[in-house]
Amino acid sequence: MTTKTSLRNFQSEIDQIRHREVARQRDQATAERAKEKEVKKTPVRHGTAAEPPAPVKGDGGDLQIKELAGLSDVDERIQSLLLSASPADHDKAREIVASSLTRRKGEYILRLGVHPPHSKLFSKQSGSLEDSDGWRGSALTAEELDTLQREVKEILTDIGGVTTVLFDTRTDRPRATLLLRLPPEDVSVTPEVRCAVVGNVDSGKSTTLGVLTRGALDDGRGRARVSLFRHKHEIESGRTSSVGMEILGFGLSGAAILPSTAHSIDSDVIRREKMGWEEISAKAAKIVSFIDLAGHERYLKTTLYGLTSGAPSCVILIVGGNAGLIGMSKEHLAIALALSVPVVVCITKIDMTPPNVLAKTIEQVTKIMQSPGCRYAHRGLMLAVHDRVLCRKTTVFVESTETAVELSQVFATERLCPVFQLSNVTGAGLDHLRTFLNLLPASESDTEKFAADQPLEYSVTEIWSVPYVGTVVDGILNSGTIKTGDSVLIGPDANGNYQSTVVKSIQRKRAPVTSAEAGQCVSLALKRVRKSAVRKGMVLVHKSDTPPRAVRRFEGQVLILYHNTTLQTNYQAMLHCGAVRQTVRMVSMDHPQGILRTGDRATVTFEFISHPEFIKEGMKLLFREGKTKGLGVITRLL
Incomplete structure (x- = not known):
C-alpha cells in the first residue's frame, strides 16, 4: 500500500x-570462507599472513579505548607525555604517534593547546572567538607550544615523516594544528579522495578545476579551462560534454603539486606542458580526483552516471556569483541530496560580481541549504518530494585556515555545508579550498562502502581497446583485493553468463601497480577478452565454480x-x-x-x-x- x-x-x-x-x-561471505578453509583443512603456521596482527606494543589497549572516546583524548595524551620530563613518557608518545599514523594510512591531524568549539568556529555571529565558552583541550603557554612542535617534528623526522604547521596562533589561548604525514610506499597505497564537480553551464566548473590542478590563474576569458577539454567541439563551444577526470596531488608537506608552467600566461604552453598523472602520482602523498561532470541539460544522463558510478566522497557544487543557483544547479543539488552525498558549495566569479548581487547569491544559497522544505521548478521539472525536500544543512562560510581544517574532518557527518567564495582571476579563496581538499579523509577509508576482507567485486565504468595491450577496463573495487595474474570472471553477458579471463596488468592513475584493494579506482588489462564483449555495469569476481547470479x-x-x-x-x-x-x-x-x-x-x-x-x-x-x-x-x- x-x-x-x-x-x-x-x-x-x-x-x-x-x-x-x-x-x-559480509557475514555470509565470512561464513563461506570459513567453511572453505575447514574443508581444505589447511593448517595455519605461526607467523603466516593468516595470523591476526599483533597488538600495538606499549599503550595499544589504552590507546584504542581513548581513541573511541574522542580524538582530542589522543591529542591530549601525546601532549602531556611530550611535556613530561621522563624519557619513558617520550618513548610512549612516540609509539602513540606512530600507531596513529599507521591506523590512518600515514596521515594524522594533531591539535595542540585549547581549540574553540565547532559551534562557535563555524558561526558567523558577531563576537570574539576568544571570549566564547566550551573550548576543548588543555591550555598551553607559547613556550610549551614551541616545545611540543619541536618534539613532534623530531619524532616525525626519526620515523621518516614530515610535520607541517596548518594553523598557529599566539593569542590569549595559544594553539596550533599540525599535519603529520608519512610517505606512501608506492602509488598502490596512496590515499585518494574522489570529488564530483557539478553546476550549471558557465558557472565556472572547468575554469576552477583548471586553476586548481594547473596552478595558473585565469585571465577572465576562460584560459584556465582550455587544458581540461578532451574534444574539439568542447574547445569550440566552451562546454564540457563528457565525464572528465582531473587529479590534484599534494606532497608530504601538504603543498599542491603543480607543473612548472603554473605561472605561464600562454594558453598553448599551459595546454601542452601539463603535468602527467604518472609524475603527479609518484610525488603525491595524497591524490584528489575530480570527476568533471557536464552542466548542460542535454548531458544530464552523463552527469547522473558519473554521480552514481564514481562513488564520490563529496559533491562540489559550483555556483556563479553573478548568476546564483539557477538552472541545472538545482537539479544537480537535488540529485546529490537524494543520493545522500555530502555537498560543498563554491561561489565563483566574486571578482566581477557586484557586491549587492554577490550578497543576494549568498543569501539564496544559505536559504536553500537551510530550508526544511523547498519547491523549485526548472522548465516544469519539480525538484521536490511532496513539498518536503531534504536540505536542513548548516552553511559554513570558510574564511580562515582554522575553519577549513576543522570543517574537512566533520562536515560529512554533522550535516554541514562548507561554502567557499572564489576568484579564479585574483586567486581569492583558493588557498582555503586547497587546504580543505588536502585534509579530506580518503575515499577508501569508508569501511561502510568498501571492505578489503570481502570477496572481490570490481565494477566496470569505462572500456578501452589499447594497441598492443588489448581490452582495458576502468572501475572501482567495491570489495576485496586484486593482483596482477589473478584469474577472474567478468560478466554477466546478455545471457547472464560470465567469461573467464586473467588480469595482465594494473594501473592506478596511469602508473603501473601490482595490486589494488577495496575503495580504489584502477584500470585493468584483461587477457583474451574482446572490447565488444564488455559493457559498463559488468563486474569482475574471483574465478569460482559458482559465479554470482x-x-x-x-x-x-x-x-x-x-x-x-x-x-x-x-x-x-x-x-x-x-x-x-x-x-x-x-x-x-x-x-x-x-x-x-x-x-x-x-x-x-x-x-x-x-x-x-x-x-x-x-x-x-x-x-x-x-x-x-x-x-x-x-x-x-x-
Missing part, C-alpha cells in the same frame, strides 16, 4: 536497509520524487544503480489501483529490458524518464 512520506524519513529507512543487507552479506527481475522500495501525472504498470524508465545503467519496466506495484503519484512510496517489481545485471540487495537506485524522478533501494532479488 502506498503512503505519502518525506524524503528525509525515506532516506533514513534506505540507510537502515543498506546497513542491514551489507552486514548480512545475474538478475532480470528485482523488488525495491521506491519514493516518487516527481511525476506530472500517474505512474502505472509497464511504465519504463532509465535506472541508475551503481555502475548499472539500463532501461527497466515496472512489472507490478503494491497499489490497489496500480498507480503512483508524486510523493508516493511503494514496493515495486522492476524488470531489466535488455539483459540481466549484477545487483545486490541494499543497493540504492535512482530512475528517471524525462521529468520523472524516483529514488529507492533494492530489497529482494527475484
Whole structure:
C-alpha cells in the first residue's frame, strides 16, 4: 500500500536497509570462507599472513579505548607525555604517534593547546572567538607550544615523516594544528579522495578545476579551462560534454603539486606542458580526483552516471556569483541530496560580481541549504518530494585556515555545508579550498562502502581497446583485493553468463601497480577478452565454480520524487544503480489501483529490458524518464 512520506524519513529507512543487507552479506561471505578453509583443512603456521596482527606494543589497549572516546583524548595524551620530563613518557608518545599514523594510512591531524568549539568556529555571529565558552583541550603557554612542535617534528623526522604547521596562533589561548604525514610506499597505497564537480553551464566548473590542478590563474576569458577539454567541439563551444577526470596531488608537506608552467600566461604552453598523472602520482602523498561532470541539460544522463558510478566522497557544487543557483544547479543539488552525498558549495566569479548581487547569491544559497522544505521548478521539472525536500544543512562560510581544517574532518557527518567564495582571476579563496581538499579523509577509508576482507567485486565504468595491450577496463573495487595474474570472471553477458579471463596488468592513475584493494579506482588489462564483449555495469569476481547470479527481475522500495501525472504498470524508465545503467519496466506495484503519484512510496517489481545485471540487495537506485524522478533501494532479488 502506498503512503505519502518525506524524503528525509525515506532516506533514513534506505540507510537502515543498506546497513542491514551489507552486514548480512559480509557475514555470509565470512561464513563461506570459513567453511572453505575447514574443508581444505589447511593448517595455519605461526607467523603466516593468516595470523591476526599483533597488538600495538606499549599503550595499544589504552590507546584504542581513548581513541573511541574522542580524538582530542589522543591529542591530549601525546601532549602531556611530550611535556613530561621522563624519557619513558617520550618513548610512549612516540609509539602513540606512530600507531596513529599507521591506523590512518600515514596521515594524522594533531591539535595542540585549547581549540574553540565547532559551534562557535563555524558561526558567523558577531563576537570574539576568544571570549566564547566550551573550548576543548588543555591550555598551553607559547613556550610549551614551541616545545611540543619541536618534539613532534623530531619524532616525525626519526620515523621518516614530515610535520607541517596548518594553523598557529599566539593569542590569549595559544594553539596550533599540525599535519603529520608519512610517505606512501608506492602509488598502490596512496590515499585518494574522489570529488564530483557539478553546476550549471558557465558557472565556472572547468575554469576552477583548471586553476586548481594547473596552478595558473585565469585571465577572465576562460584560459584556465582550455587544458581540461578532451574534444574539439568542447574547445569550440566552451562546454564540457563528457565525464572528465582531473587529479590534484599534494606532497608530504601538504603543498599542491603543480607543473612548472603554473605561472605561464600562454594558453598553448599551459595546454601542452601539463603535468602527467604518472609524475603527479609518484610525488603525491595524497591524490584528489575530480570527476568533471557536464552542466548542460542535454548531458544530464552523463552527469547522473558519473554521480552514481564514481562513488564520490563529496559533491562540489559550483555556483556563479553573478548568476546564483539557477538552472541545472538545482537539479544537480537535488540529485546529490537524494543520493545522500555530502555537498560543498563554491561561489565563483566574486571578482566581477557586484557586491549587492554577490550578497543576494549568498543569501539564496544559505536559504536553500537551510530550508526544511523547498519547491523549485526548472522548465516544469519539480525538484521536490511532496513539498518536503531534504536540505536542513548548516552553511559554513570558510574564511580562515582554522575553519577549513576543522570543517574537512566533520562536515560529512554533522550535516554541514562548507561554502567557499572564489576568484579564479585574483586567486581569492583558493588557498582555503586547497587546504580543505588536502585534509579530506580518503575515499577508501569508508569501511561502510568498501571492505578489503570481502570477496572481490570490481565494477566496470569505462572500456578501452589499447594497441598492443588489448581490452582495458576502468572501475572501482567495491570489495576485496586484486593482483596482477589473478584469474577472474567478468560478466554477466546478455545471457547472464560470465567469461573467464586473467588480469595482465594494473594501473592506478596511469602508473603501473601490482595490486589494488577495496575503495580504489584502477584500470585493468584483461587477457583474451574482446572490447565488444564488455559493457559498463559488468563486474569482475574471483574465478569460482559458482559465479554470482545475474538478475532480470528485482523488488525495491521506491519514493516518487516527481511525476506530472500517474505512474502505472509497464511504465519504463532509465535506472541508475551503481555502475548499472539500463532501461527497466515496472512489472507490478503494491497499489490497489496500480498507480503512483508524486510523493508516493511503494514496493515495486522492476524488470531489466535488455539483459540481466549484477545487483545486490541494499543497493540504492535512482530512475528517471524525462521529468520523472524516483529514488529507492533494492530489497529482494527475484
